[in-house]
Amino acid sequence: MYFVKVYVTYKESVLDPQGEAVKGAIHNLGYDEIKDVRIGKYFEFKVEKSDRDVEAVIEEICDKLLANVNMETYSYEITEEA
């Protein structure tokens, strides 16, 4: 079994209004040292071993379902469970 973490965030060039809103709220709480906030989606998968390459499977799922590749970028970490 594999344990996979996927992070989907807006591309640098895309404005992140949610991030700006959260930054404002954080500053209202008095934490001015927070300079930049970006928000994204986080997925955790358990993936059974199969005849397909786990990386290829994850990338296909990201491209087809999890990320809007026009505006978002994704990264992932795969660890093998004992």
Added chain:
Amino acid sequence: MYFVKVYVTYKESVLDPQGEAVKGAIHNLGYDEIKDVRIGKYFEFKVEKSDRDVEAVIEEICDKLLANVNMETYSYEITEEA
């Protein structure tokens, strides 16, 4: 400057309907090897050094704003930018 990643996910005991929905969609695409899907929020912060401990600041922000501590749990990674 610190670069901080925060992951907010539902506690294990909490049903994740979004995760179930995404799992269903993934299976419809033919990826049956995906056994469990959990969805969460992902934050990236840039934090300026200040007289306050960066870990304490991040935990206070998570407790006060980012996570509903009754249903969610959070973890974070702090790296120092060169």
